[in-house]
Amino acid sequence: MYELKTKENENSVIEFIENVGHPQKKEDAYRLLDIFTETTGFQAKMWGSSIIGFGSYHYKYASGHEGDAPLVGFSPRKAKISLYMATGDGAREELLASFGKHTAGKGCVYINKVDDIDINVLRALIKQSVEFLRKTYREE
Template sequence: MAENKTAPTDVPVEAFLASVEHPIRRQDAETVLELMRDVTGEEPVMWGPSIIGFGSYHYKYASGREGDAAAVGFSPRKGNLALYGLTYAPEAVPLLQRLGKHKTSVACLYVNKLADIDLAVLKELIALGYRTITTADPEAFQS
């Protein structure tokens, strides 16, 4: 079975953030870093080359594939901030409606810039996502 490509690394988070070229994206990433650190009580870890994760959880799919992933995290991409683990809980739906300008996909929340959203709502989404993922059954996140 293939090994998960997104695994914790020893790359310093600060070094990765310093490499983010766009100054607003870098500043937004530093803000999200502090929000996630405060809410989760976890220290950030690089997962793969571009995801900053907080905590972890074990997943197991019906196919037999299993592994570990960051409980919540984010990646400052060129076009947006991608936030992971914040949309799984059913209780996230009303929070997303109050968040402000964003897009979602199956497992990601995309924000162009933090100025477009309500940071208090983002903080609630981080807390909900972290709590949901770290207390769920490993088979709860099937794909």
């Protein structure tokens, strides 16, 4: 059976950020840590070896595949910073129009640096993602 590699663990978020090689990405990781923590109210946790996640939810797809994932999160990757946020009901795309310099995938938004984006829009994106996932995957 398939086992998820990206699980919540007890690894240190601060230690992970301290090991980010690029000084600007390290500084941005600390800024994002503050923004995500303040916006969600959740303590940061490591998910897998490189994702800093906030909160969690349990999902189960029609295929039977299920697991746990952070409500939102980020990872200061070598090429770009990945922001993990749900696509939601179209609200994400509307917010991204005024977000600043970025590219977007299905569940990720990629930025070069925090100075390229609007922090207030980031906070709105985080809130939208948390609300959407809580509504979609509420415990029954």
